[in-house]
Amino acid sequence: NAGVTQTPKFQVLKTGQSMTLQCAQDMNHEYMSWYRQDPGMGLRLIHYSVGAGITDQGEVPNGYNVSRSTTEDFPLRLLSAAPSQTSVYFCASSGGPRNEQFFGPGTRLTVL
Amino acid sequence: AQSVTQPDIHITVSEGASLELRCNYSYGATPYLFWYVQSPGQGLQLLLKYFSGDTLVQGIKGFEAEFKRSQSSFNLRKPSVHWSDAAEYFCAVGGYTGKLIFGQGTTLQVKP
Numbered sequence: 001n002a003g004v005t006q007t008p009k010f011q012v013l014k015t016g017q018s019m020t021l022q023c024a025q026d027m028n029h030e031y032m033s034w035y036r037q038d039p040g041m042g043l044r045l046i047h048y049s050v051g052a053g054i055t056d057q058g059e060v061p062n063g064y065n066v067s068r069s070t071t072e073d074f075p076l077r078l079l080s081a082a083p084s085q086t087s088v089y090f091c092a093s094s095g096g097p098r099n100e101q102f103f104g105p106g107t108r109l110t111v112l
Numbered sequence: 113a114q115s116v117t118q119p120d121i122h123i124t125v126s127e128g129a130s131l132e133l134r135c136n137y138s139y140g141a142t143p144y145l146f147w148y149v150q151s152p153g154q155g156l157q158l159l160l161k162y163f164s165g166d167t168l169v170q171g172i173k174g175f176e177a178e179f180k181r182s183q184s185s186f187n188l189r190k191p192s193v194h195w196s197d198a199a200e201y202f203c204a205v206g207g208y209t210g211k212l213i214f215g216q217g218t219t220l221q222v223k224p
Binding site for chain 1: 118121144146155156158161163202206207208209210211212213214215216217
C-alpha cells in the first residue's frame with residue numbers, strides 16, 4: 001500500500017495563478033482532510049470529506065475549493081493564488097472519526 | 113465552537129527528566145482526543161487517542177495521556193524523556209462529524 005500520496009512535492013506560483021494539489025489514498029478510507037501548516041499556527045483544517053460526494057468547510061476554507069468524486073481522490077484547488085497561501089499543505093485520510101488520520105508527505109507551496 | 117489550546121509553545125527538558133505537555137480543548141459533545149508527533153522534516157504520527165472508557169490512555173514510545181472532563185484537558189506525559197523525543201507535538205479534538213481541529217503545537221527540546 002502506498003498510503004496517502006500527494007503531488008507535487010514543491011510548487012512555486014505567481015500571484016493570481018490557479019493550481020490543483022492532488023491527494024490520493026489506497027486504504028479505502030471514507031474520511032479525508034486538507035490542512036495547511038504555518039509556523040506557530042499548527043495545522044489548520046481547510047476542507048474535509050466524509051465520503052464521495054460529501055465535503056464541508058474547515059477553519060480556513062477561503063480561496064480553496066475541493067471535490068470528492070471518488071473514495072480515493074481528494075484534490076484541493078487554489079482558485080487565484082495569493083502570497084498568504086504560501087504554506088505546507090497536508091492531506092490526510094482515516095477510516096472514521098475515532099480512527100488515526102494518516103498523513104501524506106506534504107506539498108510545499110510558495111506564492112510570489 | 114471546536115478548538116484546542118496548547119499553552120506552551122516551546123518546552124526544554126533534560127534527558128531523563130519527566131515531561132508533561134498541556135492541552136485544553138473546547139467541544140460541545142463527547143470529544144475524540146488525539147496526540148500526534150512531528151519529527152523534523154517528517155510527517156505526523158499518532159501517539160495515542162481517547163474517545164471513551166479509561167481516562168488514562170497509553171500510547172507508543174512510552175507516552176500516556178489523561179482525559180479530565182471537568183478541566184477540559186488532555187495532557188500528555190512521559191516519565192523519562194529521551195533525546196529522540198525532540199519534536200513538535202500536536203493535540204487535536206474531533207467528534208462524530210469527522211472534523212479534526214489541531215492545536216498550535218508544542219516544540220520539545222531535549223538537553224543532554
